[in-house]
Amino acid sequence: MATHDRPVDRGRRKARDLLKRLGQDHRQARVAAGLSLRAVAATSQTSQSRLWRFEHGLIEHISVADVGAWCAVVGLDVAFRGYPSGDPLRDRAQRDVLERLRVRLHANLIWRTEVPLPIVGDLRAWDGAVMGRRPKPWAARVEAETNISDGQALERRLGLKLRDDPVGHLILLVADTRNNRAALRILTPGLQSLFTVPPRRMLAALSEGLDPGGNGIIVL
DNA sequence: GCGCAAGGAGAAGTCAAGGT
DNA sequence: ACCTTGACTTCTCCTTGCGC
Numbered sequence: 001m002a003t004h005d006r007p008v009d010r011g012r013r014k015a016r017d018l019l020k021r022l023g024q025d026h027r028q029a030r031v032a033a034g035l036s037l038r039a040v041a042a043t044s045q046t047s048q049s050r051l052w053r054f055e056h057g058l059i060e061h062i063s064v065a066d067v068g069a070w071c072a073v074v075g076l077d078v079a080f081r082g083y084p085s086g087d088p089l090r091d092r093a094q095r096d097v098l099e100r101l102r103v104r105l106h107a108n109l110i111w112r113t114e115v116p117l118p119i120v121g122d123l124r125a126w127d128g129a130v131m132g133r134r135p136k137p138w139a140a141r142v143e144a145e146t147n148i149s150d151g152q153a154l155e156r157r158l159g160l161k162l163r164d165d166p167v168g169h170l171i172l173l174v175a176d177t178r179n180n181r182a183a184l185r186i187l188t189p190g191l192q193s194l195f196t197v198p199p200r201r202m203l204a205a206l207s208e209g210l211d212p213g214g215n216g217i218i219v220l
Numbered sequence: 221g222c223g224c225a226a227g228g229a230g231a232a233g234t235c236a237a238g239g240t
Numbered sequence: 241a242c243c244t245t246g247a248c249t250t251c252t253c254c255t256t257g258c259g260c
Contacts, residue, residue, distance in 0.1 A: 036242060047234055052244070061231075 020057035022067065022078070027055040029074040044070045093146040097175045098128055100220040101142065105130060106209030115141065117165045124161060130171070130206065138211040139168035146175045148183035155190045170194070170215040171202065184217065 030040055037048040044051070044066075051070065053059045064080065071078045102111050110131040117124050128142030143161070148154060162170060172195060174180050197205075197216035205212040 038242075048243085049235080049245080050233060053233095056244095059232080 016057075019059070019062065019067075022071070023055040023057050025076060026051075026071055026074055029071075029076050030055075033074055035074060040070070040073050043073050046070070093175060094127065094144050097146060097173055097220055098142070098144050101128070101144075101171075101173050101206075101218065104203060104220070105206050106132075108132065108134070108209040109206065117161065119164055124164075126161070126165070127173070132209055132211060134210050136211070140171050140212065141165065141168060142171045142173050144173040144175075145180070147177070148174065148180050151183060151186070151188045151191060155188050155194075158194070159190070169197075169212060171212075172215075172217045174217060174219045176219050181219070184219070 030037075037051050041048040041051050046066070050059070054062065054067075054070065064078075068078050098113060105111055112129045112131075113127065115126040115129040117126070126141040127144040129139065130142065131137075131139045141161075143158060145154065158170070158172070172191075174184065195215045195217045197212050197214040199216060199218055202212045202216035203218055206218075
């Protein structure tokens with residue numbers, strides 16, 4: 001049975017892979033420079049065995065300062081950067097707004113959370129999904145927003161997700177806050193044209209277990 | 221609940237010997 | 241001469257118990 005890959009596990013695994021690769025780079029650079037382990041160790045103020053283990057990916061915990069120093073000795077610069085990958089950890093407010101929607105759904109509807117996009121290796125996921133059978137089988141993806149701070153960024157993100165997973169309707173679930181209501185009043189034209197089903201009709205259809213018939217915004 | 225100290229486990233690091 | 245590896249020591253961190 002497949003186990004869920006937690007962000008923290010994924011991060012550790014990537015760091016280990018990165019370190020292993022860095023060790024290989026170090027070895028290549030050292031050999032190319034005609035330097036022995038002993039010579040590099042002496043200059044780097046460490047032991048040759050420790051360097052050897054680093055080059056072979058056998059050291060799991062190591063300081064960035066050490067890695068930088070060792071690489072500098074063999075003529076390598078090291079760069080660490082962080083970049084977006086997948087969705088961040090869901091916060092309490094987001095769980096709450098999803099729960100508020102869940103309890104409004106008709107009992108015949110199927111509800112799921114954290115639904116991955118259907119692309120191998122893609123770490124993004126819809127916050128939720130609803131599936132029904134009336135009047136015929138239908139499905140809707142749910143994207144929950146607790147704080148709309150950038151309408152254009154939201155439009156871009158939703159656009160990319162819909163491009164990669166265009167099946168079914170889209171429900172933009174927004175937490176009922178003063179800030180979000182203000183943001184919805186000045187929604188970008190792109191988002192306005194995307195959501196065609198009025199909020200009340202959307203919620204009424206879901207409460208009755210019926211196909212909402214299109215994309216819509218729900219404020220809860 | 222919080223801070224501190226002691227003990228233990230495991231990882232990190234060094235030394236030295238053997239192999240190529 | 242250099243690389244690799246096993247044995248040993250040192251260090252760090254976590255857990256537990258205790259007192260406030």
